Amino acid sequence: MFAYLVRRVIGAVILLFIVTAVTFSIFFLVPKLGGATADDLASRYVGKSAGVEQIHNTAVKLGFTDPLYKQYGRFVKGLVVGADYDYGAGIERCPAPCFGYSFLTQQPVWPDLVSRIPVTASLAGGAAFIWLITGVGTGVISALRRGSVLDRSLMSVALAGVSLPIFFTGLLSLSIFSYGLGWTQQGGVNPLDETNPFWWAYDLLLPWVTLAFLYAAAYARLTRAGMLETLNEDYVRTARAKGLTERTVVIKHGLRSALTPILTIFGLDLGLLMGGAILTETTFSLPGIGQYAIIALRANDLPKVLGVTLVAAFFIVLANLVVDLLYAVVDPRVRIS
């Protein structure tokens, strides 16, 4: 078991390195393909009246003139050991993990990035809770009442749900509930500024419901299909034949095995969402990691982009790891293969 754990963790770390290496390459190699030089890149980060000399000096200071592997090496070293930063009048120590300094603001990336995680976590966590319960619940009900009017209506709504983009439903709900009815405040509040948890939830309610609706629809369909599959299995027939109540059959036997793939997918979805619900945060103006990513990308601020990518990939990989570990605990065959 331990060996398995170690293997998976090492694999996860390697994965993270690969992701950051690719980000690095995109940032530096792709413009090079289009003929941009180190100075061209540096000119983005200087003031509007900078001369050639100054641009070149900035290129050197930010390390653009070094070969790619050296720059990447510096980044990795910063992550592992920390780095020193010369701010003109002195040297500052940036402790590990050091995500570097923003090219634009010359301030460390890590603190700002980390301060945004709670917002995304609130959004993802709350929505996840809602969609898991409503989605699975709906799926179970549908499966039980297979073929009925209720089943058909629920599945129609679910089908509509998976066919809608979040930014459309988000905009509609904003225009109806926020602007039209005035139920929620317009203008991008930071829910974590609220001291009262009730208001925290209230601020997040609209994004939660809108986001959860889409996922719940998908999970309802998944659960229903999974339930129907297991309800056809032999052992369920046996359970029924044994005389157990339908309820016990469904919940104890049917749901339990149908739930495993669902929980797998749930873990992965949650990991993906934590990596920045970019579309949702943009639509609802929530100051989380997703919005941070957009700001960083628009400004071509590589250290910030690297930071965000690393955090996003980290959550995805973490989710994968947790799910795999749970499987390993449950199913011994996995550990050996």
Add this chain to the structure above:
Amino acid sequence: MRWNRITTATAVSAAVALSLVACGGPKASSGGSGGGADATKAAYDAASGKIFNPSDKKGGTLRMAITEKWDSTDPGDTYYGLSWNLARNYVRPLMVFKSAPGAEGGKVVPDLAEAAGVPTDDAKTWTYKIRKGVKFEDGTEVTSKDVKYAVARSLDKNTLTQGPTYFNDFLLDVPKNYSVFKDPSMSQIAKAIETPDPNTIVFHLNKSFAGFDYFAQLPSTAPVPQAKDTGTKYQLHPISTGPYKFESNDPNKGFTLVRNDQYDPSTDPESGRKALPDKITVAYNVNGADIDNRLQAGDLDVDIAGTGVLAETQAKILANPDLKAHADNVLSTRLNFTVFNTQVKPLDNLDCRKAVLYAADHEGYQRAYGGPVGGDIATNLMPPSVAGAQKFDDYGFEQDKNGNVDKAKQSLEACGMPKGFSMNIAYRADRPKEKAVAESLQQSLSRVGIKLTPKPYPTGDYTKLYAGKPDYAKANGLGMIVYSWGADWPDGFGFLSQIVDSRVIRPAGGNTNLGVRIPEVDQLVDKALSTTDETARNQVWVDVDKKVMEQAAVLPGIWAKGLLYRPDTLANVFSNDGQNMYDYAGIGLAQK
């Protein structure tokens, strides 16, 4: 809406009259009893060039927000006009734009200095006397050495990369790559700046410059104590000499200013600073639509950018009389125009360029910026609010608001392209108004066979890598470039020199002159710099303007105006020609 390069502009003399006229048509009362300027009742344009709800009451927290990040709170490293506007609250440069409504606010008055600079040696040497008794927030007294240090550190463009380079360009014998951190005794710039005694400072220039007082109002002349300078970290807590000091500052989130108890108003008789709010908070990276919504809801007091609400908010405001009564249509010293890159054929031919000027739909250009509320159709370059500017209309833009197809066709014949030609037009991708301009020109020019292909580019790199990089622009056939320019300050030099002087064009990119290359213009610019008589100097700038138009080097679009929203929470709010937005050194909060 992101407006990176909002720069200040001021106007002298006729500006107030002009701005009132330009605001023109809309009625100034909120529908009710006419006549009588009731300065406390909300009305359209109530704060344009005059004080709305005058007040001396102190108190309250002024909540401000901006759609992006600040360029820098370090007074030696900032170039945004909005930043210069607000910085007067925490620093005192040698001179400053007066905090007063309308044209008065376009005057540069002594702040840290006792009086305006004294030029000698053919305006190559400038001397200022520094007031006694001005203190830093830690209680130490300001001396001339602190001012010298402030200017010296701002010369280090490798550490402080964002600020203007006027001192680098004009001070005498500044070594290349000068850094005050490597030269703490400032011996290498001894020839450029002298401090004969603790209250006198002398600047030596490498050429005559009659308008040095405008340099002296740059925040870079605000004193900085050398012992407390922390390089790129100084922006986190600049040492204040103004009525406010920093309580907190996060370059990613925003900052808060609180009262500076070491500020002595008796040492500050001329600037007009009021310091009414007890606290000022600034939030960064707030979405533009959110800013507009919060202003209307009363959750925010000021949109710092000061360029106006978004187009959709404008629609809402103008359609609703109550909202409209809270709006001010403020004139700015900004020209929205399209430059011709003469390195791209056939725009190297004067008649082909004239054809574009004749065929363009000027009303369409205006519509792209929001109709008459967005600005007035520009017939030449210098906006009316620039000192000494004259308006002239050589191509008949005002009569032929939608262009003159016949004249355009004639010009096309003259340049040998009777069927028209194809051309690329560049614009900044995230500016919907510029996109609308490109598309409007595409439409109107197609009437005479000129086919335009709009090419959007990212705003951040627009002047550095694309439209503003001569090699790139030439290689990619960017013959027309949509741009917008606001002067650093409203005189001919501040407005024109950076956009029409061909010698400022850098091959490396980052240009603001995107294609004007006229030798006679360059000569006229030199003449203006050395003309010490103000009236004569202003006339030379008018000649520059005329020459540029004669050569059809640009297509002027509109002289911009912004529609600002003024929540009921504000008091003592006014715009002036120095800031072209609400004056942040005078603004206050309505007290119950």
Add this chain to the structure above:
Amino acid sequence: MSTPLEVEPGASAAQPEAILKGAGKIEGRSLWQISWMRLKRDKIAIAGGAFVVVLILVAVFAPLICKLIGVTPNDFHQPLVDPSLQTPIGKLGGVSWDHPFGIEPVNGRDIFARIVYGARISLLIAFLATLLSVVIGVVMGIVAGYFGGLVDTLISRLMDIFLAFPLLLFALALVGAVPEQLLGLKGDALRVSLIVFIIGFFSWPYIGRIIRGQTLSLREREFVDAARSLGARRPYILFTELLPNLIAPILVYATLLIPTNVLFEAGLSYLGVGVRPPTASWGDMLSTAANWYQVDPMYLVPPGLAIFVTVLAFNLFGDGLRDALDPRSR
């Protein structure tokens, strides 16, 4: 996606009456015939499929359709827009006989024409991206599943790597980094290729995993063993035994991948990295509409509904296809 597809080769349906009456040979029905019959009976899926066909036709014949109605996608109609409000004059965002879906604010462009042309972009990108994903995914899946061992491990690790990328972030970063001209392409062609590449290239593991799973289970089936014992070489087995049995799941998952890609492309356009103006795209229209909904709420409706209806149609058809090919999911 939902449960793995179990494919039953060669089940035949008996016809009792025919046997009793002794009416000639008993015809076995192939999988395809059965599936087709089942599909035909599913009215809703047929409706979805029909709508998909309509959409494709609309996209292909966009210029013709616009000409018939008399609208163009890029022409301005500024007289129809209020000069200082910049909103369309008239009710419902400028709906009229000339402009059935209304006009855009600021420039007055016809919305119907832009929706129709937007269909081209959405469908083109979605189809091409799906094709790319399917081709890569199927090849990788089969190779991993059939050869097993080191090859399988390598490919599975590769899939893990691809799945670890925060896709939307990468799309944004890549589109931002790509210069004006690359590999001889520029303008719309470059943009479309780039988006197709990003979506297609990073989504192949989803299909890859499924096909790998299918291959793994098929590999152990008797008919493969039989072929092998007859001395058949591997490529032969791959193509004649495995592939035909994989076509069903490939088809189903490809059909279900298309709507996902439509949504992805719309999302990219919404964030501003789709095709460049003036080329119309649904996501881009929604992103502009997001700014105007307070004064011109009708502008939200056509692009949003267009995306919804397209994705729904593909989902309906895909669901129906899957149900037809898998007897147990009813």
